[in-house]
Amino acid sequence: MTIPAVTEQLTASGRAIEHGSFAIIDAEVGPHDYSAEQWPLVRRMIHANADFEFNGLTVFHPQAMAAGLAAVLKGGTPIVTDVEMICTGLSRPRLQHFALYTRHYISDTVVIERAHAENTTRAVQAMRKAHREGELDGAIVGIGNAPTALIEVVRLIREEGVRPSLVIGMPVGFVSAAESKDLLMGVDDVPWVAIHGRKGGSTLVVAAIHALLSFAENEQQRVA
Numbered sequence: 345m346t347i348p349a350v351t352e353q354l355t356a357s358g359r360a361i362e363h364g365s366f367a368i369i370d371a372e373v374g375p376h377d378y379s380a381e382q383w384p385l386v387r388r389m390i391h392a393n394a395d396f397e398f399n400g401l402t403v404f405h406p407q408a409m410a411a412g413l414a415a416v417l418k419g420g421t422p423i424v425t426d427v428e429m430i431c432t433g434l435s436r437p438r439l440q441h442f443a444l445y446t447r448h449y450i451s452d453t454v455v456i457e458r459a460h461a462e463n464t465t466r467a468v469q470a471m472r473k474a475h476r477e478g479e480l481d482g483a484i485v486g487i488g489n490a491p492t493a494l495i496e497v498v499r500l501i502r503e504e505g506v507r508p509s510l511v512i513g514m515p516v517g518f519v520s521a522a523e524s525k526d527l528l529m530g531v532d533d534v535p536w537v538a539i540h541g542r543k544g545g546s547t548l549v550v551a552a553i554h555a556l557l558s559f560a561e562n563e564q565q566r567v568a
Contacts, residue, residue, distance in 0.1 A: 350441040351558040365391050373399050381409040385537070385555035392551040401540045403529060408510060409559070411535035415484050415509035416560040419443040422483045423553065424474045424508075425546075426450065426467050426493040426515070430486050433550035438557045444484075449473045467493035471500065480506045486553060488546035491515040491524035498527045501534050511536040512552050516544035 353359045369387050376399050378386055389398045405411075415421045423439075423446045425431055431446040439445065449455050449470035458469045467490030474480050480500065485508045487494045494513045500506040513528040513536055515521050525538045537552060 349561075350438050351435075351554070351561045362391075369396075372396070376400070378402075378404075379409070381559065384559065385409070385552055388551045388555040388558075389548050392547050393545075395543070397543070398539065398548075401543060403538050403540060405531075405535040405537070407535040408537050409556075412484065412510045412537075412556045413560055413563060415482070416442050416444065416556055417563065420445075421509065422447050422479045424448070424471075424479055424483045424485050425549070426470065426487045426490040427546060429546040430488055430549050430553075433546065434553060435557075438554065442557065442560060447474060447477075447479055450490075465490065465492040468496045471496040475500055475504070475506055480508055483508045484510050484512065484553065484556075486512045486514075486549040488512075488514050488516065488544060488549035491517060491520040494524040494528060495520065498524075498531060501531055508534055510534075512549050513538045514544035514548045514552070516542065518542060 353362050366387055369390050373390070373396055376383065382404050386398055386402045389402060390396055420443050423434070423444055425446060425448045427450055428448050431448055434446060450466050452470065452473060455466055455469040455473055459466045471493050485497055487497065494515055497511060511528060511534060513525055515524055521544060522541050525540065528536050528538050539548070
C-alpha cells in the first residue's frame with residue numbers, strides 16, 4: 345500500500361505504532377454498521393480516547409463524508425472552531441497540503457464585550473462573529489467544547505440560512521451538551537457528524553478532521 349505522504353506519521357516507527365493501534369481497534373471493536381468511508385473516522389476517534397463506546401455513539405448525516413471530502417479537496421476552506429485547542433491540535437502540514445486554514449474568535453475583544461453586554465457566552469458571540477466575517481458559509485465547523493456554540497450554529501442554519509459544508513458537533517459536558525447535539529442531529533439541510541450523549545471533546549474533533557484529511561489524500565492518490 346502506498347503510504348500517504350502527508351496524513352501519516354512521519355517516521356516508520358510512528359506509522360507502525362499507529363497502524364498497530366488501528367489493527368487492535370479493528371480486532372476488538374465488534375460489529376458496527378458504519379460504511380467503509382465512515383469507519384476510519386470513528387476508528388480514529390476511538391484511537392484518540394481509547395473508548396470503544398464511540399462505536400455506536402457516533403452518528404453521521406447521510407452526506408457527511410461526501411461533503412467533508414469535497415470541502416477539503418476544493419482547498420481554501422476555513423475550519424471554524426469554538427476553541428483554540430482544536431486549532432492547535434490540527435497538523436499544520438496536513439492543513440497546508442489542502443490549503444486549509446483555521447479560525448476561532450473565543451478570545452476576541454469584541455466577542456468578549458458583546459458576551460458581557462448581551463448576557464451570552466463567548467462561544468455564542470464567537471459563532472456570530474464568524475458569521476459576520478463570512479466564514480461559516482462553506483466552512484468545516486468543529487465544536488468540541490462549548491454546547492452554546494453548537495446551539496448557536498444550529499440557530500444560524502435554521503434562522504439565518506447559514507450553510508457550512510460540514511458541522512462536526514462534539515461538545516463535551518453536563519449542561520446542554522447532549523441537547524446541543526440532539527439539535528444538530530435534527531438538521532437536514534447541512535451535513536454533520538455528531539455524538540449521542542455527554543461525551544465529546546476537542547480531541548475528538550481533531551481526530552475527525554484528521555480522518556477527513558486522510559480520506560481526502562487517499563482520494564487524491566486514487567485519481568492521480
